[in-house]
Amino acid sequence: MADVQSSGAATDADRSVKLETLDIFKGIDPSTVEQIARKAQSRTLEKGELLFNVGDMSDALYVVAEGRVRIWTVSAAGAEVTLNVLTNGAVFGEIGMLDGGVRTAGASAMLRTRLTSIARRTFYEALDRDPQLVRNVIDLLCRRLRWTSARMEDATLRQAPQRLARILGHLARDHGKATPRGIEVVLKLTQSEMAQWTAMSREGLNKVLNRWAEERLLIQDRGGLIVRDLERI
Amino acid sequence: MADVQSSGAATDADRSVKLETLDIFKGIDPSTVEQIARKAQSRTLEKGELLFNVGDMSDALYVVAEGRVRIWTVSAAGAEVTLNVLTNGAVFGEIGMLDGGVRTAGASAMLRTRLTSIARRTFYEALDRDPQLVRNVIDLLCRRLRWTSARMEDATLRQAPQRLARILGHLARDHGKATPRGIEVVLKLTQSEMAQWTAMSREGLNKVLNRWAEERLLIQDRGGLIVRDLERI
DNA sequence: CGAAGACTGTGACGCGGGTCACAAACGTCC
């Protein structure tokens, strides 16, 4: 239980995420956080395993302790569209947890993934006790809204290549590492995975990527991308 | 100031919106609401007048007391896309008010419109005093997120006619009146206005609408639409 | 090592829907 909290010497646990480091618990009384941590559940998903599906009841929020989670929806035709890919330290599922509604998107593990889940009861108890937590939650929700609005805009009024450019920008910023050759995207994704994300076809994405590579705007190193000129993309 | 609050005999003021009737103030101590109302500002916009633009600083939330407000963004090419059209009793601009960030969308009046604005300071004072208000705000934000996610899905994975169908459904539900002939959409919009909303061209929209009219799924009565068979659309 | 499977690269083709260019119908203001 809550082994995310285990802190010790240089073990594997070091790569884990500690709750108190999360934005949402910033400025919160450590004892409150610890109490939440004690009541939190830990759970491991295998690669490809489904955590929840669209329409499921929701009563918990999740934190990615280690691994990779994909959030998606399905079209009427049954095609899955990726909304986001989350790695260590990401919080998700908070809307369902907060309002008790059904899940509007599905979540599944892209790799073996360890999650920490916090139940609604636990969270609301803390919410009642600490006004700062309230502020943090509101901030989180506002950030989410700004993010979805931005992506919404992309989706409605940008063309496919521009949408891809946005995603690359996001990847470079959130999952990139600066190297002499450019910003290296650490998060390795196949073209199909990126295509689902940008809501375009794998073939189309391929062509755009190669065009950019020819223009020396990026380097493709078998799945590993290096973005050279983010501005011009 | 706060003439939205004026309650009296059968005057024009009756059509106005009273703060305490809003969802966001549901279950809140009347004296708290009244205090907010006293500090609230009232403002009238002429038809077409801009309330705020993308990138503006934000420090207030607005309530439509009477009239019609359009929320929009602009594409890189400069085309405006409508995100929503709001009428009496609608609350908007809360994100900017809550997190103090810049506005991500613009707002302007489609008709002569009276608004009530509530400043951040005022709101946060009430937020500190009443935990129920906190719940309501979180609920509001969750609802917003669910709404944007849904529209996001529409935008990315439905085709133009389906997007239009969604908007019609929304119009029928929120701005419709049941009549023997079908659900009459009270909110009169020109085809151009609807086209901006569905992110399609006016011509394209026209053709779809006429096709549906031929199939007797709806009746067009110069701007006034009557939806007959919402299911099949 | 060799075969099977996953991933990437590329052309041919088609369709949805945007753009353009009008014509017709309606409103509204002297």
Next chain:
DNA sequence: GGACGTTTGTGACCCGCGTCACAGTCTTCG
């Protein structure tokens, strides 16, 4: 009741991008 601005109706044309159908290349595992 003209006359002008706005809204609606329609066809011709075009382009982005998805689909299909392959051919290479990498990976993995018996």
